[in-house]
Amino acid sequence: MATIYRALVEPLVHEFRRITRGSGERPNADAGLGLALGGGFARGFAHIGVLRVLEENEIPVACIAGTSVGSIIGAAYASGVPVDEMIRICREVRFKDFARWQISRMGLANNARMRDLILRCFNARRFEDLRIPLAVVATDLVSGEPVVYSRGELIDPIRASCAYPGLFEPIQLDGRYLADGGLVAPVPTKAAAVLGARHVLGVSVGFNSWNGAPPSNVFQILSRAISIAQKHRNPSWERFADLLIEPDVHDIDWGDFERADEIIAAGIAAARRALPQILDLVRLPAAAPAGRLAPRAASLAEIA
Numbered sequence: 001m002a003t004i005y006r007a008l009v010e011p012l013v014h015e016f017r018r019i020t021r022g023s024g025e026r027p028n029a030d031a032g033l034g035l036a037l038g039g040g041f042a043r044g045f046a047h048i049g050v051l052r053v054l055e056e057n058e059i060p061v062a063c064i065a066g067t068s069v070g071s072i073i074g075a076a077y078a079s080g081v082p083v084d085e086m087i088r089i090c091r092e093v094r095f096k097d098f099a100r101w102q103i104s105r106m107g108l109a110n111n112a113r114m115r116d117l118i119l120r121c122f123n124a125r126r127f128e129d130l131r132i133p134l135a136v137v138a139t140d141l142v143s144g145e146p147v148v149y150s151r152g153e154l155i156d157p158i159r160a161s162c163a164y165p166g167l168f169e170p171i172q173l174d175g176r177y178l179a180d181g182g183l184v185a186p187v188p189t190k191a192a193a194v195l196g197a198r199h200v201l202g203v204s205v206g207f208n209s210w211n212g213a214p215p216s217n218v219f220q221i222l223s224r225a226i227s228i229a230q231k232h233r234n235p236s237w238e239r240f241a242d243l244l245i246e247p248d249v250h251d252i253d254w255g256d257f258e259r260a261d262e263i264i265a266a267g268i269a270a271a272r273r274a275l276p277q278i279l280d281l282v283r284l285p286a287a288a289p290a291g292r293l294a295p296r297a298a299s300l301a302e303i304a
Helices: 002-023 039-055 071-080 081-093 113-121 157-163 189-194 218-230 236-240 257-273 275-283
Strands: 034-038 060-069 099-105 107-110 133-140 146-149 171-173 176-180 200-203 243-245
Touching: 002 146, 034 071, 034 189, 034 275, 039 071, 039 081, 039 200, 039 257, 060 071, 060 189, 060 200, 071 133, 071 157, 081 257, 107 189, 113 157, 133 157, 133 189, 157 171, 157 176, 189 200, 189 236, 200 275, 243 257, 243 275, 257 275
Parallel strands: 034 060, 034 200, 060 133, 200 243
Antiparallel strands: 099 107, 133 146, 133 176, 171 176
């Protein structure tokens, strides 16, 4: 009987606990590494490569903060979508799968199709159903301040975080006009720290985001202008990262979705190069570096 139990019952019990984890118990962020995944459209596929390396080395992810495409990748992983499945989806997805050209006074397109993509691919619909705690960062176009979501319905905060100004129409949510979180938090390391991560690993795929060729359309002009402005200011978000890695995706254009395998490989390569530092980091006791917010010194509502 004991042999039959181990062979038949124990695997079923394990799978039940794995599946139901999202609806109840969630891991404590103090138990592992916090990820801060930045924006960058198709370049954000590199985040999946980083996740692959973390899994290969059994490095637990305790919480995730995401901006723009980082919020999509982070939410998918936090909902329990396997990395292999994420890779398959990225190989197939194109701009038309989450956006529709629809010129208006507020933008050239809307990202309403993203709702269908999330409903089709994710294993959760609300933050509370995620297996890993998640924060999604958007920008309030009235106040100019960050808006961080970590509770409630999942889809519209992600759409807001991805609403790149000038390209996508803003998202109206909770009485706010919201746009891409990358305007205020290119890599949302502070949100990961406030979630309670012992240590924060930031992944940046957005800066110097062109291949050296002149811009060929208005969106490239706008995206490069924002990247240049971010590059030449003192990005306060960096001080909340214990370690920052930057996959080599500088020659990848924002819409190069067909280069998914190449982009994911860049994330894998960057994470493997940084692996000794990541392993050293997760072995360290939780000690905040100079100038960094103590993990529970603020709430998500206080992020600035």
